[in-house]
Structure formats: structure tokens, C-alpha cells
Amino acid sequence: MSIEPIPHRPNLTPDRAIAPRLFQALHEMSFDGVGITREAYGPKETAAHALVRAEAEALGLAIRTDHAGNMYLTLKGADPALPQLVIGSHLDSVRTGGNYDGAAGVLAGLSVVAGLARAGFQPQRDVTVMLIRSEEAGSWFPVSYVGSRAALGRLPAEALDVPRMDDGRTLAEHMEEEGFDPDSVRAGQPALTPAEVAAFIELHIEQGPLLDEAEIPLGIVTGIPGSRRYRAARVLGEYNHSGATPRRLRRDAAIALAELAYRLDAEWARLEAEGHALVCTFCVLATAPEAGFTLIPGEAHFQLDMRSENRASVDLLHDALIRLVGEIEQSRGVRFDLGPESGSAASAMDPAIQQELGQAAEAAGVPYRRMLSGGGHDTAAFAQAGIPACLLFVRNQYGSHNPREAMRMEDFDAACDVISRWVLARAG
Ligand SMILES: [Zn+2]
Numbered sequence: 001m002s003i004e005p006i007p008h009r010p011n012l013t014p015d016r017a018i019a020p021r022l023f024q025a026l027h028e029m030s031f032d033g034v035g036i037t038r039e040a041y042g043p044k045e046t047a048a049h050a051l052v053r054a055e056a057e058a059l060g061l062a063i064r065t066d067h068a069g070n071m072y073l074t075l076k077g078a079d080p081a082l083p084q085l086v087i088g089s090h091l092d093s094v095r096t097g098g099n100y101d102g103a104a105g106v107l108a109g110l111s112v113v114a115g116l117a118r119a120g121f122q123p124q125r126d127v128t129v130m131l132i133r134s135e136e137a138g139s140w141f142p143v144s145y146v147g148s149r150a151a152l153g154r155l156p157a158e159a160l161d162v163p164r165m166d167d168g169r170t171l172a173e174h175m176e177e178e179g180f181d182p183d184s185v186r187a188g189q190p191a192l193t194p195a196e197v198a199a200f201i202e203l204h205i206e207q208g209p210l211l212d213e214a215e216i217p218l219g220i221v222t223g224i225p226g227s228r229r230y231r232a233a234r235v236l237g238e239y240n241h242s243g244a245t246p247r248r249l250r251r252d253a254a255i256a257l258a259e260l261a262y263r264l265d266a267e268w269a270r271l272e273a274e275g276h277a278l279v280c281t282f283c284v285l286a287t288a289p290e291a292g293f294t295l296i297p298g299e300a301h302f303q304l305d306m307r308s309e310n311r312a313s314v315d316l317l318h319d320a321l322i323r324l325v326g327e328i329e330q331s332r333g334v335r336f337d338l339g340p341e342s343g344s345a346a347s348a349m350d351p352a353i354q355q356e357l358g359q360a361a362e363a364a365g366v367p368y369r370r371m372l373s374g375g376g377h378d379t380a381a382f383a384q385a386g387i388p389a390c391l392l393f394v395r396n397q398y399g400s401h402n403p404r405e406a407m408r409m410e411d412f413d414a415a416c417d418v419i420s421r422w423v424l425a426r427a428g
Pocket residue numbers: 090101102135204
């Protein structure tokens with residue numbers, strides 16, 4: 001599958017005008033006063049889809065929307081029997097996030113396909129830009145990769161009954177309200193089968209500082225980590241008077257949780273020193289609303305997120321969690337209720353596509369490095385479905401999921417050049 005050499009076709013370059021215009025329009029339609037908010041299966045996400053759809057109509061692309069509201073904008077190839085190339089990402093955002101997380105990948109695909117369409121070029125196989133619904137599980141529905149897994153017929157039926165975190169209404173209700181068909185999603189009907197897709201790629205802003213620090217514009221991702229998570233864990237102790245209760249009779253939930261956090265962090269450090277690559281975060285550590293001055297906390301809440309590209313590493317940390325929970329329950333007279341566990345499997349990126357994208361970057365003169373992804377992305381859902389898939393990072397300043405997220409257009413253009421060369425090599 002390796003491609004050599006990357007063909008140089010100076011007339012077939014990405015459309016450089018379309019993305020700045022659409023980034024601006026997306027910003028205007030979704031600025032919430034502080035940052036960008038495009039809620040999953042809400043009016044702003046739908047408006048963003050409509051904005052991009054209008055561009056696709058003007059370009060004469062074939063347009064299809066599936067049962068879960070994912071949109072496919074296709075430059076038709078000469079041979080409809082050949083499996084297509086898909087370039088996709090999401091258009092929802094976290095609450096008060098930035099304008100580039102997700103949108104950069106959609107607009108990169110559109111820029112590449114628009115360049116080919118405007119030149120009147122017909123590829124051998126279909127090239128599709130996919131606008132994926134509802135990726136930002138941290139802000140809306142606590143479910144990973146909703147749109148991509150629904151498209152592939154791989155979203156578990158029970159995910160449709162999960163309530164949105166702020167309004168309590170289910171994913172199915174929101175999906176239906178935006179005009180889509182949760183029953184078909186629940187039935188596991190695929191809108192896209194692995195046999196129809198030769199390769200999937202996603203461009204995304206890097207969510208950490210590594211590329212910017214190294215002064216390298218592009219990252220080719222080797223793997224996406226899996227996770228083990230507890231979103232609604234509790235420690236149950238006993239409320240009591242802080243002046244009148246001696247130490248030996250206390251069942252202090254807050255101190256028990258603090259001990260767990262401190263000791264699990266030490267276990268993480270130990271595993272890291274042994275060569276394991278993983279991350280461990282107590283995203284929430286809090287006493288309950290009943291807590292107050294002169295009270296020993298009788299209840300504490302936490303959220304825990306453990307991730308690694310290697311399942312075995314995250315499993316070792318999970319073993320330590322269970323051991324520590326038992327020890328602290330014994331020593332402090334509290335009870336831990338971890339609540340439901342959620343998570344996702346780690347996904348390796350396709351080695352052949354990594355190599356092809358590296359060759360395309362070299363041919364385009366774009367410096368790159370191979371790297372792991374810290375966060376999860378829709379690409380993982382494609383990889384888990386058995387579709388050859390790869391993720392690209394573009395250098396970004398100030399991280400992501402915040403209003404300051406940034407990206408230089410020259411870096412975005414360089415990434416589009418690489419994708420365009422790869423598309424021509426694979427679909428030309
Ligand atoms: Zn994203």
C-alpha cells in the first residue's frame with residue numbers, strides 16, 4: 001500500500017479561501033460571550049452543519065445525511081465500486097470552548113475536496129468529507145464517539161437513554177428533536193460499513209503543547225489511548241461535630257478521598273518510573289453540598305479518569321485503585337461507592353497510512369513528528385470498526401476545550417497540503 005513517489009500536481013491544491021471564511025462564520029454563529037458553544041444535537045451544531053452543507057452544494061458535491069445526523073459530502077469518483085476515502089471530524093464543541101477543536105478537521109477535508117472540485121478533477125474513488133455528530137462527551141452526553149459509532153452501527157442501544165448532563169433529557173430525545181432517527185441508531189443499523197471505506201483520516205488540533213514546544217507544525221498519531229473512568233464515585237462516611245468528635249470515632253469522607261487521591265498519584269508515579277505511559281486525573285474532588293463549617297464531612301464525590309495506549313498499564317493502575325479503596329475503607333471506617341465504570345479501548349493507528357502521510361509531508365516539505373494522542377477522537381471509533389484509520393495533529397497554542405485555543409492558518413494550510421497529496425496518491 002505504500003506510495004512512491006507522491007505525485008506533484010501543482011494545479012490540484014487545497015482551496016485556501018474557504019476555511020478562513022468558514023472559521024469566521026462558525027465563530028460568529030457560536031460565540032457565547034466568552035468562548036464557543038455548539039451543543040451536541042442542538043441548534044448550534046445543526047446550524048454549523050447547514051453552513052458547511054451550503055458550501056458543498058455550491059461545489060456540486062453529493063450530500064447525504066444519515067439516521068444519526070452525520071453528514072457526508074462526496075466528490076464522486078470514476079469507479080463507484082471502489083471503497084471511498086473519508087476525511088472527517090466533529091462540529092460540536094464543549095461549553096465555552098474554542099473554535100478549532102473539531103471544526104479544523106471538517107474544514108481541512110472541505111478545503112482539500114473543494115480544491116479538487118474547483119479544478120474539475122475526478123478521482124478514481126469517492127472522496128468524502130464527513131461531519132460527525134456529538135463527539136464532546138465531556139460537556140453534553142457522557143458517551144464517547146456518539147456520531148461516529150452510530151454511523152458504523154456500533155453505538156450500544158443503552159447510550160440512547162443517557163441523559164444530557166445539563167438538561168436531563170436523553171440522547172434519543174435530542175436526536176429526534178434535531179430531525180433524526182434514534183430508533184434506527186438503537187437497532188444498530190450502519191450508515192457506513194467497513195467495506196465501503198478504504199481509509200479514514202481526521203485532522204485535529206493537538207490538545208497539548210508538544211508540537212508548539214518543538215516548533216513542528218504537524219503530528220502523525222501512532223495511537224489513541226483507551227480509558228477506565230468513574231464519573232460518579234462517592235465516599236460515604238459520617239457527618240459529625242468537628243469539635244466534639246475525637247479522632248478515633250471519625251469517619252471523615254473528605255480525608256479518606258484525599259488519601260486515595262494522594263496514594264493513587266504515587267502509584268501513577270511508580271508505574272511511570274517503571275516505563276508505563278499513562279495518565280491519571282481526579283477531575284473532581286469535592287465534599288457534598290451538606291458540608292459546612294464545624295462539620296466533619298460525611299460524604300465526598302469524585303470523578304476519576306485513567307488513560308493509556310496500553311490496556312495493561314491502565315489495568316495495573318486500576319488494580320491499585322481497588323487495593324487502596326479496600327485499605328482506606330478499613331483504616332478510616334468509610335465506604336467507597338465507585339458507581340458505574342465507563343471507558344474506551346485503545347486504538348492503534350494504521351501503520352500504512354502513517355507511512356503514507358509521512359511521505360506526503362516530506363513531499364510537501366512539512367516537518368512532522370510521530371506521536372501519541374493524549375485525548376480520544378472519532379478516529380478511534382473507525383479503527384475499532386476495523387477501518388484503516390489515522391489521526392493528524394496540527395500545532396496549536398493554548399491547548400483545547402477553552403476559548404483561547406489557537407491555530408495558525410499557515411500550519412492549517414500545511415496540513416491541508418499533506419492531506420491533499422495523500423488523497424491524490426490514494427484516490428487519484
Ligand atoms: Zn475534538
